[in-house]
Amino acid sequence: MRTLEQTTQEVLDLASKHFNVPATSLAPDDDFFKKLGIDSLQTLEMLSRLENHFGIELPDYEVQGVSDFRTLASRIQSRL
C-alpha cells in the first residue's frame, strides 16, 4: 500500500511527464492550473492518465474544486 507521500510523488511525476514540465519545478502544494498552465479540460485528460496509472476510477466530481497536487493525491489515495 502506498503512503500519501508516495501517491503525491507519483502524481507529480506523471504530471511532469504528461505536460512536459521539469519534475523539480513541481511541489505538492502547487496549483496545477497555474503551474502546468492548463485548463479544466486538460485537467480531465490528466485524470484519465492518473486512473490508468493507479488502476482506479476517479469520478469527475471527486476533483471539482481541487487545484493542488496534494489534495488531488489524497482523493486518489482514498480510492486505492
Add this chain to the structure above:
Amino acid sequence: MLDLSKYQSIGAALKDALEEFANEVCLIEADREKEKERLTYRDFKERANPLAKAQQEAGFVAGDRASIIMTNQSKWLISAYAVFYAGGVLVPLDYKLTPDEKWQLLKHSGAKVLITEYPIWRQLSVAAGRAAANVGAVLVTEAPKNADLAGAQRWEEFRGSGEPTFVPRTRKDVACIVYSSGTGGRPKGCMMTHENYLEQCVALTSIYPFAPGVRYLSILPTNHAIDFMVGFFGPFICGAAVVHLRTLRPEYVREAFSKYKITYVSLVPLVLKNLQKGLQARFGELSPGKRKMFNAVIAVNKALTKSRPRLGLSRRLLKQVHEPFGGELRTIIVGGAFTEPQTLQFFYDLGIPVANGYGLTEAGTAITVNDLHPFRADTVGKPLPGMEVRIVNAGADGIGEVAVRSKTVMSGYLNEPELTAETIVDGWLMTGDLGRFDAAGHLQLFGRKKNMIVTEEGKNIYPEDIEAVFESLPVKEFCVFAANYIWPQRSLVGEQLLLALHLEPGQTYTEELRRDISARNSKLLNYKRIHGVVLFDEDFPRTASLKIKRNALAEQLAKLDRANAFLLL
C-alpha cells in the same frame, strides 16, 4: 412540435409532450463506455409522477421554490419536471460552485427543497453555510447503501402513490430563478417567467428545429440557460432525445458523438477551441501530399457552402472529418461567451456549422443567432423572431450599448428592485454590451460597458464578488476591476481582472506583498483569479457612506498607460 401559443406554463407543455411522444426515446444516460439507461417519454412520466406526488404529500405547493444541484443526468430533468408539475419555482444552481457559495444562493433564493446528488451533498452537509439557509427538505440521489445522509432523504425512495395533482400556472408567474453570476455581496437571481421560456423556445426552434429522432448531447451544465432550453425544454416539446454523459472526459465525449449519432451539441468557446486544436493536430500528421489534397477538398467544400450549409455534401466530401462526429451532426451551438471568428470559420469550412449567437440570462438565453444563410463568422447573427434590439447612445462609429425588448426578458432580479430598475429601463433590457448593426442586419459586438468579464468557459465574473479574498491585505486600500472596463479594448478576447492597489505612505510593492496577493488569489476558483496589479498613489474616491466610487476610480485609473501600469502577478 407542440403549439406553444396554447400553453400557459412550462409544466403544462411538458405534461402534454410526455403524452404526445410517449413511445419516443427521451433520455439516454451513459457512464464511460456503458449505457446506464434509456428512457422513453412514457418511462420518464412513470419516474417523475411519483416524485411530484411525494412532493405534494410533503406539503409542496404552488410558488414554492426547489433547487437542483446536480451534474447533467436524467434525474436532473425528472426532478425539474416534478417541480413544474407541482407548480413550483425551480432554482437551478451550478454544481461547480463551492459549498458555501451554494448555501449562499440557496438562502438568497428562498429554496425550501434541495435536490442533489450524494457526492455534492457530502460536501454541502458539513459546510458552515448550511445553518443560515432555510432549506426544509433535501433529496439525495445515488447515496451508497450505508451512507450517512445527514438529515437528507433518498431521492429513489421519495415516491408517492397515485396520480399527483397538476398545478396550473400562468404565463406571468415565475418559473425559474436563475443566477446569472457570482455570489459575492450581491447575487443576481434572474426571475424568469413561464412566458420567457415559452417564447424563447418558439424563437429558437424556428431556426434549429428538433423532432423525434434528433439527439442532443448535453454537456453544458443544465442550470445554464442554454442547456436548460436546448437540452431540456426545446427537445422535450418536440419529442427529441437528450443524451447525458456522467463523465466529461474528452475520450468519452468523442466516443458519444459516433455512438449516439448526435445531431446537436452546445459547447462553450473553450471546449470548441480545444476541439479545433485536436483536429488541427490530426491534420498536421498527414503527409505533405495528403495534406495538399485535403486542403483542396476543404477549398471545394468552402466554395460550395458559401451561401448556405450543405450538410449531405460536406459529409461526403470530408468523410474523414465527419465520421468521428457520428456523421449526423447538424450544428454545434456555441454560447456562454464570445467565440473568436477564426474558430467559427475553421469549423464551417469543414462543413460543421457552428451556431454562434449572443445572449444573456436576463434576456432568456439568446437574443441573436447566426442563421447560417449565409454563414458569417464576424458577427453574432440577427435578432431572433420576437426580439427588438437597438443600439443606445451610439457614437459616430455606430457603436453603442445593446438594448433588448422582448417577451423573453426576465421580470427582474429577485429582491433587487433598484438593480432591476437600473437594468430594465422603460421596458428595455440594458445589456451593458457594446455593439453595432451592419448593413445586413447582423449584430457585431465590440466589448463591454460594464465592470465584468466573461471567461471562455462562459462564467460571468463581477469583480466586487471576489474582493473578499483580499480583505486585510496590508495596503491602504484596494479594488478589483475588469481591465477592459478601465481601458476599453473594443474586443471580447482575453479579458482580464486586475487588483488596483493604493499603498500606505512610504510602502513599496515588495516581493513579499506580491506573494501574499498571489497566495490569496490561489484560494479563488481558477477562473475568478486576478491577472495583475495596478498601483495608484491617490486616495480612492468614495461616497458619503465610504463605499468606493468604482466608476470614478476607473476613470482615474484610465489615465495610466495600460502597458506600463499593469503588472502581471
